[in-house]
Amino acid sequence: MTLHQELQGITCPLVTPFDPDSGDVDDDAFATLLGHLLEGGIDAVFPCGTTGEFASLSREEHARVVELAVEHVSGRVPVLAGAAATSVHDAVAHTETAAETGADAAVITPPYFHAANAPEGNQRFVERVADRSPLPLLLYNIPVCTGGRLEPETLAAVAAHDNVIGLKDSSGDLEYFLSVMRRTPDDFLTLQGYDALLLPALRMGADGGVNALSNAAPERYAELYDTADGDRGETVQDAIVPLFESCANDGFAPATKAALEYRDVIPSDAVRPPLVEVGEDGRESIASGVDGLLESSR
Structure with missing residues (x-):
């Protein structure tokens, strides 16, 4: 099975559990999380993404989290390593480290803080990283964090690069997503990152999803993918929608960790500054959302 085929399903953008006392990455909790996801039917995992608080990890922690994912997954599903950075050099360095640990692909965003002043800037950035990356690249459109989107024309251009395999879109703009699908080849992966749009995207021909809340309920996301064409989907x-709305209010890393703690998958919902843990009202809403999602089983 090719990587393109393996990624047609649900990829989980992993949270990074922290020890609430030391603040360090909790290796044991991370291993437990991975077991929970594999048992729940997840098709691939994505450490060091937005939900994984990659920007709050040291370079050493970043490499270690990817290494732990590869180690515990042990070839059962692909590992897509986060490699977002503001410079070509640093993005390539992340891909090189990920390749050394055995990851299957890397994920990059457009540069943030110094956002592109023209679409050509993002095209140059992607192509230069792709030229030097030892791993295939999945692009990640998340304009709320990067200050601008990857334009459909840009994606159509970079899709011709042998080392660019597809897009995760977390814009929440279905019209944009469909425009990308129309402009890119059939073998360019289109993965929906906005949980509330997962079903309509799948029905319009998306290859799968990369969804934060699949951490908390992998079995339901796997089921949705498998039943997308019917009433069950x-x-x-x-x-999913009520839980997604709660997460949108409280932030996806804090809310997803709160959902995982509620399910007793991880022992703590600790996050790193500038994020803060979900307050009591938010926890009640998330607990209700988790219960509703789990109770939606047959």
Whole structure:
């Protein structure tokens, strides 16, 4: 099976559990999380993404988290290593480290803080990273964090690069997503990152999803993917929306960790500054959302 085929499903952008006392990455909790996801039917994992608080990790921690994912997954599903950076040099360095640990692909965003002043800037950035990366690249459109989007024309251009395999889109703009699908080749992966749009995207031909809340309920996300064409898919999607709305209010890393703690998958919902843990009202809403999603099972 090719990587393109393996990534047609649900990829989980992993949270990074922290020890609430030391603040260090909790290796044991991370291993438990991976077991929970594999048992739940996840098709691939994505350490060091937005939900994984990659920007709050040291370079050493970043490499270690990817290494732990590769180690515990042990070839059962692909590992897509986060490699977002503001310079070509640093993005390539992340891909090189990920390749050394055995990751299957790397994920990059457009540069943030100094956002591109023209679409050509993002095209140059992607192509220069792709030219030097030892791993295939999945692009990640998240304009709320990068200050601008990867334009459909840019994606159509870089899709011709042998080392660029597809896009995760977390813009929440379905029209944009469909425009990318129309402008790129069939073998360019289109993965929906906005949980509330997962079902409509799949029904319009998306290859899969990369969804934060699949951490908390991998079994429901796997089921939604498998039943997207029928009424059952609609039932699961409807049950996802209330939990997704709670997470949108409280931030995806804090809210997803709160959901995982509620399910007793990880022992703590600790996050790193500038993030803060979800407050009591938010926890109640998340608990209710988790219960509703789990109760949506047959």
